[in-house]
Amino acid sequence: MAQKGKPKSGEKTVIKGTCLSSFGDNSNVACVDVKDDKILRIRPLHYDWKYKPEEFNPWQYKARGKTFVPPLKSPVPPFGIAYKKRIQSPNRILYPLKRVDWDPKGERNPQNRGTSKYVRISWDEALDTVAGEIKRVVKKYGPEGVCLQAEGHGESKVVNAAHGCSTYLMKLLGGYTQQIRNPDSWEGWYWGAKHVWGNEPVGLNMEFSSNLYNDVAQNTEMIIAQGCDPETTPWGFGGGCLPSLMCYWYTELGIKQIYICPDLNYGAAVHADKWIPILPNTDVALQLAVAYQWIINGAYDKPYVKTHVVGFDKFSDYVLGKEDGVPKTPKWASAKCGVPSRIIKALAKEWAGKRTTVAHGYGGPYIRGPYSSEPARMEICLLGMQGLGKPGCNQLTFVEGTMLGAYTRMRAGKGQAMGMLTPTSIIRPMVNAAYRGYIPFMWKQESMIPKTMLHDVIESGKYDIYGSSDQMDPVEDQFKHYTYPLKGKKEIHMLWTDTPCFTTCWNDGNAFHRAMRNDKIEFILVQHPWLENDSIFADIILPSNTKFEEEDIGADHWPVQYNCVYLEEKAIEPRGETMSDYEIVEAIADKLGLKEKYNEGKTIQQWIKAGFDGSHMEEAGLCTWKQIQEKKYYVVPTDPNWEKIPAGMIEFYNDPEKCPMSTPSGKLEFYSERLAKNFPNDMERPPVPHWVEKSEFHDERISSERTKDYPLLVISNHPRWRVHAQLDDVTWFHEIVTGKVRGPDGYLYEPIWMHPKDAEKRSIKNGDIVNVSNERGEVLCGAYITERIMPGVIYIDHGARYDPIVPGKIDRGGAINTICPHNVTSKNCAGMVTSGFLAEAQLADMDGLRRKYPEAFNRPYDKASGLKMERVLYKGEK
């Protein structure tokens, strides 16, 4: 007989957004079938499950005699489908942990961070210790003594925000020092393109991408995907696999798709009509040569340039060599970028002759290298030379399209009214009224440290820079002067992170490892569901849970077939002793006597209701609170007038005086007066976009002396089978040929793509363990020998889990960012450089490593999923 009070056995279906962006946004809505506290399956939501299609006004595109009918199910990528494995990962942290040799009342042993083990403690002990340390640090150093790493990607949750619940508590204690999130996926756009065309806040076209999918279908003859992979970067964010469908449709419509990238990326692999392999981070050379061809042949839109562009003469002087004596001919470019000059000429001709849209999707090898400001600026100049904004001639972004532009408008008080990349819904459902996490532009602390410089700043205790590097800051911020520590304030002495992935996702992870051992940092608190990456530096680890173990609300307002609002019921009970991030911070607040202030007197259910009310669905007569409680989701109808919203930059194209860009002149600034005035001596980002061979900041070209030791150029993309550091423990992705390479020793190595010619030179065979090295350290990878990468280039996705053999020096996990350049993008651009750098790759001496570091090879390891939480548990050893 069933026991009384126990939940009735039986199946239920709950709804969860499986987008891994965080930031309170959500997408990739899925149905989760659950039985008796067990997840049976995760599958796409069929929008018409509880609604008739006519209730949400289905849309379609018609172009060139063909019709595109979007599927009636959410385009969930494999991340959502496989997420069960993430919840059940043997690397989940199930109870609070304390570093065994860290004593808050005695020796803190910071020098052992990264190697010493952990003991299980009770929640009570953990919370008392954490509250005590916060109080102590705030009293001794002021609230600025606490640095919050409280941003970044993760599960998209609203009330139970994965990142930044801590900010609400620290504000109650007088503030904190904020780790500033740089635009890690769009560095060049932010630091470069914004100076040409504004287009806040990203610099990649988001303010003006309404209806661009349709504009391309109607008007475009050629798409150039430069460092863009529509089959990878959109997956973990919004819209999932919809960009894939668009690319297939564009092929059907006869739109040529040209991919320019060192690797035959996953988009190029199936959609490219032409792949132009280019050496990493040399795109600006090719672009300059394209401009050269257009200028000498008069093959550009001269009337447009006259009315829409400023500084064309100075730009033209540089291109033609009048500025520096070097004409940027295709031959000149070819020696830099490895693309034959005849191909550059052909590309210039094709581009000038066809209505061309350039497509992007974040990440990629194009926008995260040294001086990434330059190719990004240069691209806008090229687009400008061909009448940017003309039907069919725009810049299209497959990820987010219009989303962040909408935030900019909100911040400027212009409301959210604008279209979407896809046909817009009547109202964009946003439930941010319930969001309890970090929002980049909402409250910036005066005391701040750019994330790209965190390791430096801990070690040196200072910085003196221009630009905060906040990914959402308007371009004006790049001219602001910042120093640290603030006058009369102290340095940071405590680190509280809910984003422990610096080592594998940011610049020079090995330097970060060293900084974590600095005795200035008296306390490191990690709050996370998995024992990954920077977690091994923690003094206390608090276990948070996944969204499947929580109740929440969500809204999909990304460019997807249909926008939705939904109630996320709890699917399963929390694993182990885990709590949601919101609850963990609430429990700490309670210890500090601040619980009521922290939760503002609301329960989680009340926050959910507030979120729904904030979506204005009921006010607009679309969906009542009662209805959403009953049906659990609501599909917002498509705006019947979606087609009337101007596509792309057509308004600027038609009338630049009436609809100016947000640059000082309102036009496209090929020459930036503002850069000239503020940074007259900046040779890395001069007023006109330049090719920079090398500088005091970087020396990562094939012309470098360093190539004697490090002859290969590394590219590191946003990963195909992860979202940055997320999902590296999913056994089902490890079985995919490009997922992991199982070494002869059974360990799952991160794949390194290498051309057969380079492999042969080094006697490396498919499946071999390869040691990738440069001055900053060594990383072991598994060889994937393939024609999908050009000779001279190796490719390793970033975000693999850090598994140090020698902490700060040799990594077995494949965390390639441990050896990427230390310096920021350039002198006045505090961005990160994680692609386009020199290294060597040789067969690894595994016997030697094993002999020298036996401990590193004897850690508890799950053959299918990889690292296990047990590896850090203290078993009484010295």
Add this chain to the structure above:
Amino acid sequence: MKALVIDINKCNGCYNCQVACKDEHVGNDWTPIAKPQPDTGHFWMKVTDVVQGSVPKVRVRYMHDMCQHCDDAPCIPACKATAIYKRPDGIVIIDPEKCTGAKQCLDACPYGVIYFNNDLNISQKCSMCAHLLDKGWKEPRCVDACPTGALTFGEEADLKDLIAKAEVLHPEYKAEPRVYYIGLLNKYFIAGAVYDPEADECLEGATVTLTNTKSKKKATLKTDGFGDFWFERQEPGKYSLVIEKTGYLSRKVEAIDCAKDLNLGDFEMSKKVG
């Protein structure tokens, strides 16, 4: 009778089908249709990256191997325990409770799509998610999870337009599969590029003629703006190629052996003298 059509030309390689199969069957017991699949090592829907060509003319296509649910399935008579049966809807099931682990089916299946579960001592394979179909689902998990429409499942009669464009895998096995393929990897591209080294230009509009040595069948096309030519979906075999352009000496390439996608490389063309 049910059928599944796999359109390889529409597969973006997301592996949703392979992963959804695992999500459905790993750790879930759907007896009498199927017992749990091991966490790794089984691929009841197996995707394989097929990378062919050479830099810069390379393509990836994704092959899908799975139980073909044959109408004349060799596994059925091979099983001495009579654990394998065909349902009225055409789906072939290995009864997990009758299976004795004798592995005769593994030897009998010409497609190599049956796996052995050592822990349970049974043979396992794609069940077309019959446990879901019986509950009213219209499609198996792999099809439901496919975002691009590369997989289509349904009544064979309703799919006849698609099936008309499709072929079966290894018809020579005469097993009468119920899984159909469009764009099967048995025809290949032959590609290359043409340029004028002296002018340092790609040659657009050159006429390229490809001749199958055996059948003498000819295909002709003009090079594009990059001087590229791509002959799509050519039968395997020997070919010769002629490149012609007014004002240039013609070039002939003999003994082209097409057994997979071929990038013949870049061809220099010299101007005729006089």
